[in-house]
Amino acid sequence: MRLYTYWRSTTSYRVRIALNLKGLTFETAPVNLVAGEQGATDYVALNPGRGVPTLVLEDGTVLTQSMAILDWLEETHPQPALLPAEPVARAQVRAAALTIAADVHPVNNLRVVAKLKSMGHGQDEAVSWMNDWMTRGFAAFERLIAPETPFCFGEAPGLADLCLVPQLYNAHRWGCDLAPFPRLTGIEARCLALPAFKAALPENQPDAT
Secondary structure (H helix, E strand, O other): OEEEEOOOOHHHHHHHHHHHHOOOOOEEEEOOOOOOHHHOHHHHHHOOOOOOOEEEOOOOOEEEOHHHHHHHHHHHOOOOOOOOOOHHHHHHHHHHHHHHHHHHHHHOOHHHHHHHHHOOOOHHHHHHHHHHHHHHHHHHHHHHOOOOOOOOOOOOOOHHHHHHHHHHHHHHHOOOOOOOOHHHHHHHHHHHOOHHHHHHOHHHOOOOO
16 A cells, blocks of 8 residues: 655544554655645646545555545454444544544644635744644543543544544644643553554654654
8 A cells, every 4th residue: 555645744644553553564655745746736636635645555546535544444454443333432432533633633734824824824823823723622622532541532542542643743843732631641642652653653754854
């Protein structure tokens, strides 16, 4: 498999963690979002949304959108499981994961920040915007997860953890105040102690600068 990725992309980070957790081998194909490589004709042919990640399967099938890729991985490589078996529990895990993936990330990504700046907002305003949405999202997320388990919903990381850890990477990067969220930073520390998470870290990617 080939994963088109950008080292600082939180959506790519999610997929890298999942591939590592499930023990799958993949080739990394960097796409420099800052340089605009996502707009190249050959890449747009793969991913019309001009984003990352894009996962090309061994038979040439192309998958886009991180959450759809994670669903495919869970369905085709079910162990270790990212979701519980019981339907209500699965819905609860998905709700927490989507609080990050659907509510926080879309308003914090590169294209949105670039649009804000094109409308006359400065860097400080852009950072304040991102931190505001992250703070709101983390507060909601914390109320949706289990209160005392080592990871978000149990004894092992799952879909919610895969969404949380990359978003916390962004929070650290932009100076978001995480003091109110010791539960979340504790989960982060436990995740980052695992080889699958360590290997997926942005700074450990071949295109990291």
